[in-house]
Amino acid sequence: MTTQSPLVTVPTLPLEEPVLIFTVALTIFLVGPLLVKKFGQPGIVGIVLFGVAIGPGALELVEHTDAIVLLGEVGLIYLLFTVGLEVDLQRFKDAPENAALFGLASFFIPFVGGTLVVMVTLGFDVWAAMLLAAVFASHTLLAYPIVNRLGVTKNRAVTAVFGGILFTDTLALIVLAIVTGAIGGEFGVWLFVEVFLALVVLFGATAFLVPPVSRWFFQSLSEESYFEFLFVMVAFFAAASLAEVLGLAGILGAFVAGLALNRLVPQGGTLMNRIEFVGNAFFIPFFLLHVGMLVDPGVILDGPRTLQVTAVIVLVMLAGKAVAAWLVARIQGYSRTEFGVIFGLSTGQAAAALAITLIGFEAGVFGEHVLNAVVLLLLVTAVVSPWLTERAATSLALEREVEPGEGARDPNILVPLSHHAELQERLLDLAFVLKGDRGDEPVHVLTVVQPERDEETETQVAAVRQELEEIAAFGGAAEVPVETEARVNHNVASGIVQGALEVQANQILMGWDASGSFRHRIFGSIIDQVLKRTPLPVLISRLGHPINTTRRLFVVVPFGADHHEGFYEAVHTVKRLAASLGVPVTVLVVEGSAHQYERLFGLVEEEVSKEFDEVDRWNALVPTLESRTEADDLVVVVSPRRGDVGWHDDLATLPARLAELPPESFIMIHPRQGEPEYDRQFLRLE
Numbered sequence: 001m002t003t004q005s006p007l008v009t010v011p012t013l014p015l016e017e018p019v020l021i022f023t024v025a026l027t028i029f030l031v032g033p034l035l036v037k038k039f040g041q042p043g044i045v046g047i048v049l050f051g052v053a054i055g056p057g058a059l060e061l062v063e064h065t066d067a068i069v070l071l072g073e074v075g076l077i078y079l080l081f082t083v084g085l086e087v088d089l090q091r092f093k094d095a096p097e098n099a100a101l102f103g104l105a106s107f108f109i110p111f112v113g114g115t116l117v118v119m120v121t122l123g124f125d126v127w128a129a130m131l132l133a134a135v136f137a138s139h140t141l142l143a144y145p146i147v148n149r150l151g152v153t154k155n156r157a158v159t160a161v162f163g164g165i166l167f168t169d170t171l172a173l174i175v176l177a178i179v180t181g182a183i184g185g186e187f188g189v190w191l192f193v194e195v196f197l198a199l200v201v202l203f204g205a206t207a208f209l210v211p212p213v214s215r216w217f218f219q220s221l222s223e224e225s226y227f228e229f230l231f232v233m234v235a236f237f238a239a240a241s242l243a244e245v246l247g248l249a250g251i252l253g254a255f256v257a258g259l260a261l262n263r264l265v266p267q268g269g270t271l272m273n274r275i276e277f278v279g280n281a282f283f284i285p286f287f288l289l290h291v292g293m294l295v296d297p298g299v300i301l302d303g304p305r306t307l308q309v310t311a312v313i314v315l316v317m318l319a320g321k322a323v324a325a326w327l328v329a330r331i332q333g334y335s336r337t338e339f340g341v342i343f344g345l346s347t348g349q350a351a352a353a354l355a356i357t358l359i360g361f362e363a364g365v366f367g368e369h370v371l372n373a374v375v376l377l378l379l380v381t382a383v384v385s386p387w388l389t390e391r392a393a394t395s396l397a398l399e400r401e402v403e404p405g406e407g408a409r410d411p412n413i414l415v416p417l418s419h420h421a422e423l424q425e426r427l428l429d430l431a432f433v434l435k436g437d438r439g440d441e442p443v444h445v446l447t448v449v450q451p452e453r454d455e456e457t458e459t460q461v462a463a464v465r466q467e468l469e470e471i472a473a474f475g476g477a478a479e480v481p482v483e484t485e486a487r488v489n490h491n492v493a494s495g496i497v498q499g500a501l502e503v504q505a506n507q508i509l510m511g512w513d514a515s516g517s518f519r520h521r522i523f524g525s526i527i528d529q530v531l532k533r534t535p536l537p538v539l540i541s542r543l544g545h546p547i548n549t550t551r552r553l554f555v556v557v558p559f560g561a562d563h564h565e566g567f568y569e570a571v572h573t574v575k576r577l578a579a580s581l582g583v584p585v586t587v588l589v590v591e592g593s594a595h596q597y598e599r600l601f602g603l604v605e606e607e608v609s610k611e612f613d614e615v616d617r618w619n620a621l622v623p624t625l626e627s628r629t630e631a632d633d634l635v636v637v638v639s640p641r642r643g644d645v646g647w648h649d650d651l652a653t654l655p656a657r658l659a660e661l662p663p664e665s666f667i668m669i670h671p672r673q674g675e676p677e678y679d680r681q682f683l684r685l686e
Helices: 018-037 043-054 066-086 089-094 096-122 126-137 144-149 156-183 189-220 225-245 250-264 270-294 297-302 305-332 336-346 351-362 368-399 424-435 454-477 492-502 525-533 567-581 594-602 618-628 650-658 676-682
Strands: 002-004 009-011 413-416 443-449 482-488 507-511 538-542 553-558 585-590 610-615 634-638 666-670
Touching: 018 043, 018 066, 018 270, 043 270, 043 368, 066 225, 066 250, 066 270, 066 351, 089 096, 089 156, 089 250, 096 126, 096 156, 096 305, 126 156, 126 305, 126 351, 126 368, 144 336, 144 368, 156 189, 156 250, 156 305, 156 336, 156 351, 189 225, 189 250, 225 250, 225 270, 250 351, 270 351, 270 368, 297 368, 305 336, 305 368, 336 368, 351 368, 413 424, 413 492, 424 443, 424 454, 424 507, 424 567, 443 454, 443 492, 454 482, 482 492, 492 525, 507 525, 525 538, 538 650, 553 567, 553 618, 567 585, 567 594, 567 634, 567 666, 585 594, 585 618, 594 610, 610 618, 618 650, 634 650, 650 666
Parallel strands: 413 443, 413 507, 443 482, 507 538, 553 585, 553 634, 585 610, 634 666
Antiparallel strands: 002 009, 538 666
């Protein structure tokens, strides 16, 4: 309500005006996370606590309007979609048995034990007990930044936890589907049959429709980059709607859609950064605010029930996760330190726990005591999980032998663009994927203008700078810093090489349009001159499809390339590209030993799924690629420069022949020259 006067409108509490409520909400989204992070808490805790403070159960500053409820439910769907999107499917595929063992043990031991304890100690009925046990049987990797900072993410036990989250969260959501189905009707065999059939339809429809339709859309219709974001929004909300039509929770559909789109939205790319930006800045905070406003602090003060529920679920969760971690450690032969790391990681609770609790609360399965208790659980695990993980991961890092090559360099990439280059955004997307989330070095974009008459040169430079401003905005959307420069030089290649020196680039990425080149030249005048004038690694790419739709990497390695000074750095680039895209690698060794190169690739940091085959002669390479590659594959060739060790004359004609293959997408990596010591930082000496 408001009190009006001739000049001003004075709002009264609780606020009901949409603009005022929106202003308060955005202020909380800004201030809440900043404040709690000073106390070592996750940002989501701050928004929930502020929601509690301003809500009907506390200060009553803001009315819990239908708009907040609507945006909260949308944020809930969005949150579970991002959970599915961020599951590391590649690490799961690398060792599925380890991830499955940990995931199943980490879910079922706390779930079964928790169900029994909650029924006995708290007097819950079986459905409420099962759903509450499912809440803390899942886990969120709150302490991931710690293991990442300490460099132990590649440890076998840690990767099992990363893959295991696929099982824990999926099973928790399935329990949610069963419980909500049971309370809505009579319990019986048909309930499980209906839920099973609904799950089959949901998983089947999403898995078989979303990836191919998405791939087609990204390749054919994404004329403007924001269309890709809108398409993704349509896809996961459609999956959520399908889940609700089937009688399941919408969050399960969103989670499954996230899994289906997982491989098509690479980490570090423009699309992923847009999804995270919109979610983290708007939709997900509204969900957290909505949850906070539902919490009634007075329930805690009215009696010990909330504290009792909190104590039970915290103790049962910690005990169950500890038993699961101990059992898996015994079976897998993990050390005591590795046990400590996986126990600490698996105790984190956030996204899935809060989402399931809210659904249970709205369905009438849980009361206010449970909702309050789960919020307190989040506060407890926000302290306990990082503390346990920090102690164990520090010991694990000290036990590890420090090997050259651990800790990726921050790629400092120079991307020269021609004035009217086609597919510039694809080339920049490739640069962003190569960088991933490594470091703060910007991508340097350079256009060299050849001088004509003064007036025409000035006009051309002005036009180029305008185009470069648009390119910088494109980089800003991907949250990758982009620095642009337009320089004037009579020789374009000379301008590119000089620009690389001035920005201290350690890699040059150039695009090739497959146009005809002069005799004895591989790519044409400018690119060939750059290759002759710089010792830096130069990547020449032709991308016939968006980089995020890549299914597989086929890497061609010529015999003798392993003796090149920049071989290991080139291998590092290949493996970093595969890891960022989350795709498997097939290495084709031409006229060499696959076993030898398998050993050499294993010395280079960055773990990826890979296999090795031999091609006995050069004239069999293109037919082999033609028979094995498909339209969405990417061929990467490690190609020493002409005359360098590892060079073969067939490499001169290979780019033109690759351009005619179905993928129409390839990258020629010309390794660094003349600095053999540089390679040692990429090695894992065993």
